Amino acid sequence: MKLITAYIKPFKLHDVKKALDGMGVQGMSVTEVRGYGRQKGQSELYRGEEYEVAFLPKIRIEIATTNELAEKMIPAIIKGAQTGKVGDGKILVSDLENVYRIRTEESGIDALAEYI
Numbered sequence: 001m002k003l004i005t006a007y008i009k010p011f012k013l014h015d016v017k018k019a020l021d022g023m024g025v026q027g028m029s030v031t032e033v034r035g036y037g038r039q040k041g042q043s044e045l046y047r048g049e050e051y052e053v054a055f056l057p058k059i060r061i062e063i064a065t066t067n068e069l070a071e072k073m074i075p076a077i078i079k080g081a082q083t084g085k086v087g088d089g090k091i092l093v094s095d096l097e098n099v100y101r102i103r104t105e106e107s108g109i110d111a112l113a114e115y116i
């Protein structure tokens with residue numbers, strides 16, 4: 001299993017959601033966060049000059065899923081979130097050791113399965 005953590009531009013959330021629709025997403029969490037990347041939140045790079053780091057608003061999406069689905073979701077998230085301009089975001093992919101569904105006490109892939 002994988003944990004996908006994506007940082008995207010807030011106005012791209014709808015497009016990312018649409019790109020993931022019908023892909024068998026078993027759940028998703030969305031948080032408003034603030035962060036910066038290699039431009040330190042500045043639109044231009046002031047080489048050698050000191051400037052304040054600016055924390056810009058981003059949306060963090062977390063999806064726990066199977067390895068197979070993660071392979072499909074990553075290009076979909078990229079497609080939905082890409083503008084081609086700086087600050088489009090990052091996708092972090094990590095191995096996920098376990099998942100528990102609290103109600104049923106299922107664990108592992110069973111805890112991710114779609115409701116039928």
Ligand SMILES: Nc1ncnc2c1ncn2[C@@H]1O[C@H](COP(=O)(O)OP(=O)(O)OP(=O)(O)O)[C@@H](O)[C@H]1O
Nearest residue numbers: 007034035036037038039058085086087088089090
């Ligand atoms: N190394 C990182 N660790 C954690 N979060 C990060 C990291 N890099 C970026 N982020 C998050 O992603 C957001 C967008 O990052 P951003 O797209 O600017 O990355 P970048 O590497 O600077 O790429 P680009 O050059 O396209 O702007 C940041 O505001 C931050 O929330």
Ligand SMILES: [Mg+2]
Nearest residue numbers: 037038039087
């Ligand atoms: Mg950047």
